[in-house]
Amino acid sequence: MNSAGHSEATAPRGLELTPFRGLRYDPERVGSLAAVTSPPYDVVVRPDGVHHLQSADPHNIVRLILPQDGTPSARNERAADTLRRWLDEGVLTADPEPGLYLYEQCDGAGLLQRGIIGALRLTEPSEGVVLPHEDVMPHVVADRTALMRATSANLEPLLLTYRGDGATAGVIERTAERPPLLSTTTEDGFSHRLWSINDPTDLACVQTDLSHHQALIADGHHRWATYLRLRAEHPSPSPWDYGLVLLIDTVRYPLRVRAIHRLLHTLPLTDALAALDGLFRVRRLDVPLLEALATLAEAARAGNAFLLAGDGGFHLVDRPDPDLLARTVPADRPAAWRTLDATVLHTTLLDHVWHIPEDSPAHIAYIHDTAATVEKAERDGGTAVLMHPVREEVVRDLARQGVTMPRKSTSFGPKPASGLVLRALEL
Template sequence: MNSAGPGKSGLDLVPFRGVRYVPERVGSLAAVTSPPYDVVVRPDGLLHLESADPHNIVRVILPQGESAELRHRHAADTLRGWLAEGVLAADGTPALYVYEQRRGDLLQRGVIGALRLSEPSEGVVLPHEDVIQDVVADRADLMRATAANLEPLLLTYRGDEPGAEEVPAAGTAAVVESVAATPPLLATVTEDGFAHRLWAVRDPEDIAEVRADLSHRQALIADGHHRWATYLRLREGRPSPSPWDYGLVLLVDTVRHPLRVRAIHRLLRGLPVGRALRLLGDTFRVREVPGPLAEAERALAGAAAGGNAFLLAGDGRFHLVDRPAPALLARTVPSDRPPAWRSLDATVLHSALIAEVWSLPDSSERIAYLHEADAAVEQAVRTDSTAVLMHPVAESVVRDLAGAGVRMPRKSTSFGPKPATGLVLRDLDL
């Protein structure tokens, strides 16, 4: 996934005036950051972030209120109030930003900028998952109210393979390495143990080199499908050129910084584990496997190597569900899709189990998506519901499907590490 398709332009990344917290006006930079909005575990994680600092960005990306309209208005008022008070301030000149995340041996660096929007048919930015339209509508209303890109999408691209040691890096890689050797604009360590650093790239030659290098490349949406769909929706019906032609992104070269691919788990509210197991009948093989969670996940990984497999939890035990009946799959999984799509765990889960065996409505009231397995299990136990723990999809499968124009079921993958929210925002009124 290196070059854009024949006759297609590549990535068009431009500088912008980043909006950042003024360190002297907040307790600490770590205390005002947040994970991306869809990773925050609610309600516990939301309350924890809100109490960390009165200016935590979660108050803008996940505002509270009795109605959607009130929530979005509250977010806009909060953001504008912080700007007026000097808690947030815009950088004086436009820039691209080099962003680094480090924890132990893991190092990820990328470039944050405003990316010109493109449709999937253009072959420049490739989505790999479907989206939930209600979520897109809600995020669009929030972004419209705040007139801001509040958190960058995570996009990946394939840069050039590194040469021999004596051959210096070129293009974007060279700029990133050079800038990262200088003092950063900001540095902080968040409670998950990640160290974050941010630099501004304002030198016209550096910016030109990055833009030229990216101009013949295409990218995969690793995280942020709903925000990308929101960008496209908000661009519709607006005169061009305008700030709405662009969206805030973090671009990571996975040749140099391979991302981790993790699963996104499901919490099936109102479906106790006992009932879920009874309804399975003989459609799947069911076995109880020993805990703790890490041990049960190893059993899941072993079963997933041979086909579709899931872990059900929520009753204090772990139940391995695998070997679906061929007749069930033939009856429930759409036959007009590629074999690789039809065999995905997320496809089988939603088509065969959730829709057919368990007869659950596909709604946010009944199905929640959680990135951490322990949080899914804890919430299932607390609410007498069923946690369905998933095994990660291989990155090669994701790229192959995206390259073929095939969308995976929504919330099939979680690429990471994800950028922290709150380190740099994009104000469209600027």
């Protein structure tokens, strides 16, 4: 079985992973490798995180993945200019020969994750090779497309999972015994190591093994949609037929699944709570964040539950009115989709109760960091909606059925650090 539950035998073809000449920072040209890395673009809390990363090193990768300027076109032009300048100055250099890359993350507390970075041949969801599980926001895809088009580069890898434990595992074990290309520890305490895989026998072993597998997009739905859009713009064959990915075998290295929270900029908490009267049960919790999250987890075992914050405390929202759900949740989807917290949040609360457009950055932000979501709501007078994470098996089952979850329903991790290896399409 693959990561989404499909029988491997039904796949018309499997994953096709290709070596590439990675672009990497020259350690002699930057303050430190840790100082030039960044979380993925959609995890960086803006603008605070952007400013912090920019000040960490003048060559931090955030200047490419989240360029700052007055207009979208100016931002993308700035990123392209920055990339060209760093290449000219030797800040970024291309490895001499194509290869795949072994990437390792370790948190020092027992978590070890290893996977293979390469250029993956792009396929449509209908082909059943790479399966998305979340909807995407058109404006984000448009933003990433314009940036990738301007830079002609894959600036950070997507995170894909598959269920393997085959021959690739042996290549990973042998490679990890060698000295790495780079080793660094980022400020979150994670250590990162990268190796090249150039041996023809090892490359053939990995490629043959992966050709029997399918993958689930764990993180990077918008960038995958961007890859597909840009592929359609370029006659095939071309480098745009491939996209940069990190493939993790979750048999050996299970990922963590966390929630992504919502910050409603224009909805004061008092108004949000007032609108719930008679529709949900609401209880105030005057407890610390961790205790409030534990209460949320307990409530989520019995049904849909959320935590609202913004006034210094927490408000547990659960037990929705069944008639309300019957009126607002589409009935033409599987039960596992209809009962998702994210489904009830988007179809019932955002659309029907609060009238918040889910794809408008002026109204809603999607934030991974729980404490940051609460802090920004309290500071700005908005409403934080804290979510309980969905189970990974639910994600896989829905992906197997071809049913996508509401946007930003899950956060798989740990995510790869951006800035360790890039892919320039001209190479």
